[in-house]
Amino acid sequence: MIFNPEKECMSREDLRKLQSERLVKIVKHAYDNVPFYKKKMDELGVKPEDIQSIDDIVKLPFTVKTDLRENYPDKLFAVPRKDIVRFHASSGTTGKPIVAGYTAHDVENWAEGTARCLAAFGASDEDTIQVSYGYGLFTGGLGAHDGATKLGAAVLPTSAGNTAKQIMLMEDLGSTGLCCTPSYALFLAEEIEKLGVKDKLKLKFGAFGAEPWTENMRKELEDKLGIKAYDIYGLTEISGPGVGGECECQDGTHLWEDMFFPEIIDPVTLQPLPEGQEGELVFTTLDKWGMPMLRYRTRDLTHLNYTKCKCGRTMVRMGRILGRSDDMLIIRGVNVFPSQVESVILEFPEFQGQYFITVDRINNVDTFQIDVELREEFYSENSADMEKYKSALTARLISVIGIKPDLRIVAPNSIERSMGKAKHALDKRKLQ
Numbered sequence: 001m002i003f004n005p006e007k008e009c010m011s012r013e014d015l016r017k018l019q020s021e022r023l024v025k026i027v028k029h030a031y032d033n034v035p036f037y038k039k040k041m042d043e044l045g046v047k048p049e050d051i052q053s054i055d056d057i058v059k060l061p062f063t064v065k066t067d068l069r070e071n072y073p074d075k076l077f078a079v080p081r082k083d084i085v086r087f088h089a090s091s092g093t094t095g096k097p098i099v100a101g102y103t104a105h106d107v108e109n110w111a112e113g114t115a116r117c118l119a120a121f122g123a124s125d126e127d128t129i130q131v132s133y134g135y136g137l138f139t140g141g142l143g144a145h146d147g148a149t150k151l152g153a154a155v156l157p158t159s160a161g162n163t164a165k166q167i168m169l170m171e172d173l174g175s176t177g178l179c180c181t182p183s184y185a186l187f188l189a190e191e192i193e194k195l196g197v198k199d200k201l202k203l204k205f206g207a208f209g210a211e212p213w214t215e216n217m218r219k220e221l222e223d224k225l226g227i228k229a230y231d232i233y234g235l236t237e238i239s240g241p242g243v244g245g246e247c248e249c250q251d252g253t254h255l256w257e258d259m260f261f262p263e264i265i266d267p268v269t270l271q272p273l274p275e276g277q278e279g280e281l282v283f284t285t286l287d288k289w290g291m292p293m294l295r296y297r298t299r300d301l302t303h304l305n306y307t308k309c310k311c312g313r314t315m316v317r318m319g320r321i322l323g324r325s326d327d328m329l330i331i332r333g334v335n336v337f338p339s340q341v342e343s344v345i346l347e348f349p350e351f352q353g354q355y356f357i358t359v360d361r362i363n364n365v366d367t368f369q370i371d372v373e374l375r376e377e378f379y380s381e382n383s384a385d386m387e388k389y390k391s392a393l394t395a396r397l398i399s400v401i402g403i404k405p406d407l408r409i410v411a412p413n414s415i416e417r418s419m420g421k422a423k424h425a426l427d428k429r430k431l432q
């Protein structure tokens with residue numbers, strides 16, 4: 001089902017007009033109300049009147065994550081505090097978190113974006129949607145909750161954790177949709193397998209996001225849970241989950257361009273890249289009033305596809321995220337993304353998607369260790385078997401990544417499971 005055909009299927013020409021109208025208004029709003037943007041634009045010699053259409057977006061300054069930290073907690077808010085109805089914050093590993101403030105209109109738009117995604121995954125008011133994203137400052141829980149509510153579905157707000165109870169309620173209330181991180185979905189799938197209750201579940205689809213995941217992980221989750229697994233994309237700085245989502249074609253993530261304008265830039269030169277080229281994704285919020293973002297650099301590396309999708313939606317499709325440039329590990333001069341490692345591991349039926357990368361520097365040489373779990377049925381005390389699995393996976397990793405990892409096969413269930421966003425790598429060089 002298409003939740004809002006008027007918007008999701010509008011002609012590219014009409015969309016362009018709407019984007020232009022909205023950009024003109026939001027730039028003026030940001031300039032007049034956020035000293036940070038006034039200063040940035042003044043420095044570039046750009047006035048709100050210089051922005052006449054969406055083509056002028058390239059004249060605007062970029063915003064980066066440290067700008068949000070430096071303006072903690074609310075210096076980027078563009079409305080009086082009485083007009084803010086919700087706060088969220090992203091977990092900062094170092095220093096202050098990033099705080100986002102939303103007006104009632106912003107919360108409404110966010111729910112609209114998430115409802116569009118859920119409808120595209122096949123959900124309707126007939127569904128029971130289990131929200132196993134964490135509820136709280138993290139945008140996952142309440143974001144999915146509001147979208148499912150807007151759709152008229154029944155929400156089962158289990159939040160993350162307490163896995164045995166999650167599965168009991170999933171079975172007893174007949175949840176048809178599951179919203180969580182792909183890592184937590186994998187953990188739930190393992191537990192469901194152990195309990196032997198897969199056939200008693202009514203799950204049809206999963207809305208997975210908040211961390212980059214791969215096509216091989218999709219296959220794994222679809223097989224294990226007996227569902228269709230869809231990508232839902234979003235980030236706190238821009239609103240939360242529901243900035244975009246896949247459709248039934250599973251051929252790219254539609255971005256709701258009437259609300260969030262995407263660009264792809266070269267992360268080094270900061271110049272816009274030609275259509276279809278891989279680069280860093282940048283968003284401008286076109287209809288967000290509490291904390292508007294102009295050209296926010298997401299650090300996500302991907303490409304955009306503007307050809308019309310078979311589903312009928314005209315909105316651009318984003319390719320799989322190769323990784324966050326923040327997640328990229330440079331090991332012995334080679335760029336390595338945890339998502340590449342995950343994808344290779346899942347090519348092998350003997351392994352499951354549980355792995356952990358540790359990078360260190362010993363005697364001035366980078367070390368690159370990957371711990372990976374074998375599936376229970378393949379694990380044995382016979383070291384010859386283990387060697388065979390190890391050398392096959394090592395050879396494949398070398399051919400894809402270009403460097404040799406120190407691969408360690410570990411016992412099933414020995415790698416720590418994640419209830420939220422999984423941490424797949426530790427770079428000890430950064431701790432030195």
Ligand SMILES: [Zn+2]
Pocket residue numbers: 246247248249254309310311312313
């Ligand atoms: Zn589509």
